[in-house]
Amino acid sequence: MNGLTISRVVLARHIAGQPSHDDFRLETVPAPDLDEGQVLIAHHWVSADPGTRSRLSGQGSYAGALPIGAVIDGFAVGTVIASRNPRWAEGSVVVTGGGWASHSLSNGRGFIAPVTRTDVGLHHWIGVLGVPGMTAWFGLQRVGAIKPGDRVLVTSAGGPVGATAGQLAGGWGAGQVVGVASGTDKAHWLTGEAGFDAIVDWRAPDFDAQILAAMPDGIDILFDNVGNAMIDRLLPLMRPGGRIVVSGQVADYNVPVGQRHGMINTDRFITHRLKMEGLVVFDDMRGFAAAQDAMADMIMAGTLKTRDVIGDGIESLPGLFCDLFTSGAAFGRRLAKIG
Ligand SMILES: NC(=O)c1ccc[n+]([C@@H]2O[C@H](COP(=O)([O-])OP(=O)(O)OC[C@H]3O[C@@H](n4cnc5c(N)ncnc54)[C@H](OP(=O)(O)O)[C@@H]3O)[C@@H](O)[C@H]2O)c1
Structure with a gap:
């Protein structure tokens, strides 16, 4: 798509025990052309989540094992920059399970939701509002x-x-x-x-x-x-x-x-x-909007405090992730700022 490239972190090998940098590989690929119904999302923030670990050993969990070469799971907040889906116009700001990548494709199904409050920092949408x-x-x-x-x-x-x-x-x-x-x-x-x-x-x-x-x-x-x-x-x-x-x-x-x-x-x-x-x-997804609204009010009122550990770019995600399993490391929501 117009020379656009996507940076992403993929699984280099199945992990035994404590994860390390060598378990991951950074790669750059051309952005594909969109099929009917698809959107391309440019990520602003991507998260490192401890629960992802259970998919990286090759045995899988309720969510299934990730194959070698697959993009690592993570939540992202981003902007739709190209759309062939009438539900998600270009410029829409969304939360999605886009993974450890600078951009992700969505067919508009699965986990994609609008950001409904912009008075709080966008990163909260994959943190305390996520x-x-x-x-x-x-x-x-x-x-x-x-x-x-x-x-x-x-x-x-x-x-x-x-x-x-x-x-x-x-x-x-x-x-x-x-x-x-x-x-x-x-x-x-x-x-x-x-x-x-x-x-x-x-x-x-x-x-x-x-x-x-x-x-x-x-x-x-x-x-x-x-x-x-x-x-x-x-x-x-x-x-x-x-x-x-x-x-x-x-x-x-x-x-x-x-x-x-x-x-x-x-x-x-x-x-x-x-x-x-x-x-x-995700069983409680129907109740998310009301809870998010109440929690956004609490953030704005200063009655709900948050902390973040922020990395620079997609390449910071393996380090942010590995430290999750090191007791006493810096604490807070682990997020990479993209772009
Ligand atoms: N059920 C769900 O739908 C759902 C959804 C999201 C997250 N979760 C789960 O919620 C939990 C918390 O998630 P989070 O994102 O807030 O992560 P988190 O609590 O920040 O996880 C990292 C922390 O875990 C502690 N830790 C690491 N290894 C440990 C060990 N061997 N023994 C004891 N503590 C250890 C460390 O804290 P200390 O340094 O203080 O020991 C570390 O800083 C995770 O287990 C995650 O999978 C569940």
Whole structure:
């Protein structure tokens, strides 16, 4: 298409264990001509998401394995620069699952949605107004059935999902909001800016004693982003009728399924009538617009704080992604600014 080229990051090999730069390859290809119904989107921002890891080993997850040579998954916010689809005019600003690329093609089906508020920064549309923020909102509201007074514990509290979940819980009247995160920088930001009552570092040798001291009355909602070992460790603190929201398993994504931690404290489910439920956030898509509008208002009012780790260009995405699995790395939504 008129000499336009697309830069993109593809999977160079299937990944075993911790991801590294060598697992990815940067390539440049000519932009194709559009078929009827297609649009070409120029990306402004692209995200690095921990959940993508589960598609990169060759075994796949609910979303299926990515083949070698495929563009890596990521969300993008961009502008339609060419259109053969009457629904998406040139100039439309959209959110899409366009992947780690400077541009993406869409046939107008699948995940493509209009950006409806431009008073907030565009990057928020793949951050707190995108999948991470929606996961926090619907994880707490629909799955966790949060109610005023609930004592809420959020793991990986420094990430975009966890930090948003903690702030929403506080705003919805939680009796207590405690986070698990590593390092003093995260603890300062989460307690100072994001309103968490306390942060406990999961790497501390006396982690269990610290959690007990921080939540002596126990946990009503455990919003877990980390995985089995953490849930098993916290199960003995769950209160009667408690809910465990299985949001993500970032500590388990690099571990083969058969070698993952099991759970032994499951008697608590019986004695304390606990529930544990996972979510795939796209199941809640019908509710996204209302949640996004409410959260955009909160950003504008300064009652919902966000943090970003911003890389320069498509080529920064492998590094942003690999650091997701390094505890204590810079924290916030990991985004590449394109162009
Ligand atoms: N269910 C859904 O539909 C859905 C949608 C989107 C995202 N998610 C999930 O939500 C979770 C959070 O996503 P996010 O984007 O906000 O990422 P994130 O929490 O920022 O993930 C990176 C963080 O995970 C922690 N971590 C990494 N390795 C760890 C380990 N071995 N043990 C304990 N913690 C470890 C680190 O924090 P510390 O340095 O503080 O340890 C790291 O900074 C992810 O699991 C993601 O897959 C689910």
